Amino acid sequence: MAPTDDDKDDVLLAGRYGDLDDIREFVSKFGSEPLAEIRDENDNCILHMVCGNGHLDILEYLLPLVPSSLLAAQNSAKSTPLHWAALNKHLSVVQRLVEYPDGPGIDLIDIKNAAGHTPIGEAELAEWDEGATWLVKMMNLDAEDAEKEKGDAENVEDDEIGVPQDIEVEIEDAEGEVARMTISDSGASKSS
Template sequence: MTAEQLTQVMSTLSVQDSEQLEELIGCARYGELEEIQTLVKSSEPEKAKVLLSHQDEYGKTPLHMAAANGHLDVVEYLITVISPGAVNTQNEQGNTALHWAAMNGHTQVVETLITKGKADHKIKNVAGHTALIEAQIHEREKVVAWMLINTELDEDPKENNDDDDDSESSSSDSDIPNPVSS
């Protein structure tokens, strides 16, 4: 679907479509895969793709909610039916589905988003944090370990990238969760 076609379909979204989007977001939040599949099948294919890629007033998509809540089956399904690139949609705080999965410790969802969904792990939210940094901040050691092993690292996970402080970062090794006890 071209950008022009996507814009044309989006301009025809009705109040009923907005209600359907809210229903899709709710189903994704609670892991109701069969309900999502039924809703998708009841729509025209292009309209379903637009609805699944569309954001609510807070910038959330069904993929955000499924990833945040660790619903791997829903995430796997959604990445096969959403518009290309929609896996990297950012909400109003700049978080992608990958950020939410990482900060909530859903390692399999993180892996699926990156390997199957081609999620960009380098996207930063409004706080300047990538999904890896969010996982580190929230002490999600398994997610941090998986991302360090399986993604290209262009950042120091010891730094939280906080721009609030003009002074030099004084991160120490104790800031990183250490899976090996001494």
């Protein structure tokens, strides 16, 4: 027996409001397979509802039941469940999504939504420093990126890293006379 549209709506609402018993009842009646296909009018899946509302207990229940690809499911705004968890400041949910051994892992952090934001960007927009910091620590910096950053650091010009440079200043007085001055590490010298 397949779930009706009302059954589908009910299980999404159960995910949103944290009703684990209703979700268990749905699974016992219809199996876990329909959970991966159910979407609301904005293309949100059960994990969007659960993660956006911080229901870690339901997330733990669902993770072994749904395909790992559902962790990266994007809604009509291209946001993933991780975007929603970050936007709503649910650290334990964010951590579980990223650290789930059978899921996409840290690759989730790099997914951009339609606004061009990663989950880190959503955390920053929500002024959630704790979550943004944790996500940055987990980011996927591969060897190529690390080499590029190292090379960029080696190629920084001296004036960019605080080595004193000479500064030339021109000052015009009330009579229109211009005085030029060079300020250097050894002191100022005046020339006219």
